[in-house]
Amino acid sequence: MASSEPVRVMVTGAAGQIGYALVPMIARGILLGADQPVILHMLDIEPAAEALNGVRMELVDSAFPLLKGVVATTNVEEACKGVQVAIMVGGFPRKEGMERKDVMTKNVSIYKAQASALEKFADKDCKVVVVANPANTNALILKEFAPKFPAKNITCLTRLDHNRALGQIAERTGAAVSDVKNAIIWGNHSSSQYPDVNHAVVNVDGKEVPVRELVKDDAWLDGEFVKTVQQRGAAIIKARKFSSALSAASSVCDHVRNWVKGTPEGTWVSMGVLSDGSYGAPKDVIYSFPVTCKSGEWTIVQGLKIDDASQKLLDITGQELVDEKKLAYECLKE
Numbered sequence: 001m002a003s004s005e006p007v008r009v010m011v012t013g014a015a016g017q018i019g020y021a022l023v024p025m026i027a028r029g030i031l032l033g034a035d036q037p038v039i040l041h042m043l044d045i046e047p048a049a050e051a052l053n054g055v056r057m058e059l060v061d062s063a064f065p066l067l068k069g070v071v072a073t074t075n076v077e078e079a080c081k082g083v084q085v086a087i088m089v090g091g092f093p094r095k096e097g098m099e100r101k102d103v104m105t106k107n108v109s110i111y112k113a114q115a116s117a118l119e120k121f122a123d124k125d126c127k128v129v130v131v132a133n134p135a136n137t138n139a140l141i142l143k144e145f146a147p148k149f150p151a152k153n154i155t156c157l158t159r160l161d162h163n164r165a166l167g168q169i170a171e172r173t174g175a176a177v178s179d180v181k182n183a184i185i186w187g188n189h190s191s192s193q194y195p196d197v198n199h200a201v202v203n204v205d206g207k208e209v210p211v212r213e214l215v216k217d218d219a220w221l222d223g224e225f226v227k228t229v230q231q232r233g234a235a236i237i238k239a240r241k242f243s244s245a246l247s248a249a250s251s252v253c254d255h256v257r258n259w260v261k262g263t264p265e266g267t268w269v270s271m272g273v274l275s276d277g278s279y280g281a282p283k284d285v286i287y288s289f290p291v292t293c294k295s296g297e298w299t300i301v302q303g304l305k306i307d308d309a310s311q312k313l314l315d316i317t318g319q320e321l322v323d324e325k326k327l328a329y330e331c332l333k334e
Helices: 017-027 046-062 076-080 100-121 135-144 159-173 211-215 218-222 224-240 245-261 308-333
Strands: 007-012 038-043 067-073 085-088 127-130 154-156 184-186 194-196 201-204 207-210 269-274 286-294 297-300
Touching: 007 017, 007 076, 017 038, 017 046, 017 245, 038 046, 038 076, 046 067, 067 076, 076 100, 085 100, 085 135, 085 245, 100 135, 100 308, 127 135, 127 245, 135 154, 135 269, 135 286, 135 308, 154 286, 159 184, 159 194, 159 211, 159 224, 159 245, 159 269, 184 308, 194 224, 194 308, 201 211, 207 211, 211 218, 218 224, 245 269, 245 286, 269 297, 286 308
Parallel strands: 007 038, 007 085, 038 067, 085 127, 127 154
Antiparallel strands: 154 269, 184 194, 184 286, 201 207, 269 286, 286 297
């Protein structure tokens, strides 16, 4: 995708916390590379129009050399026009006392409307990553209501969970995080996800050592490590009183950059993609798998040995996605 022609990148919910952290990263070249000019399309809802204009003003004031234009709008059709990358951060957040179904109903209608705008107005090969929760099911709704849109181009973000897993392993082993690779996030971007270290390795003096061998503490790896990664978002809200906007924005950049520019040889990353039934996952849900990327295409890593304990956890998170899909369809009928 690197070219002297600017790439049009849309961020929905751009005036929010994640949007505010994300747009300068995109403008600085962290998303698509330090040589790729961009035009930012920022979308938000009418009540946030003034704040959105404030973000636009700050982008102008930052004088980013790669930023060749900014569209700041509350009109979804204008926002989607010609975009080649769409980062769907906007959604209805769960508020205290709200049932899961209430949140799902709101988000289903948002993503249904955005699906048709993307299909009509975005570039025909636009790459989409859904960040707003429930991310997997929001992405599925997008796919369902944009039938002409390539299904392989609709993904959801589990890279944040993946990066959290790498960070925990690095802290535990004293390794640099850049020396840790091939952890996996399976399933749903929710507390049912399965952070799996059985195939992860750490580079120690040029040799790849399996994480289990290096940590020598299966109780921690199967217990506290898994819980920490699953509950990290809640822990950050408790500490910061806001959600994890900075790390979410950074991992969006990692997700898109690897997708567009490829993953390093021998390394895989976690992405929520349309399930083909690999590893016994339910088909036709957006499920997080280990993937490699090349020439702008992702491929699910095949042939990994999954032990019985892990398979149970893969099945539990898969079932949650099937239940969410059913709930989403019920919301659509109402």
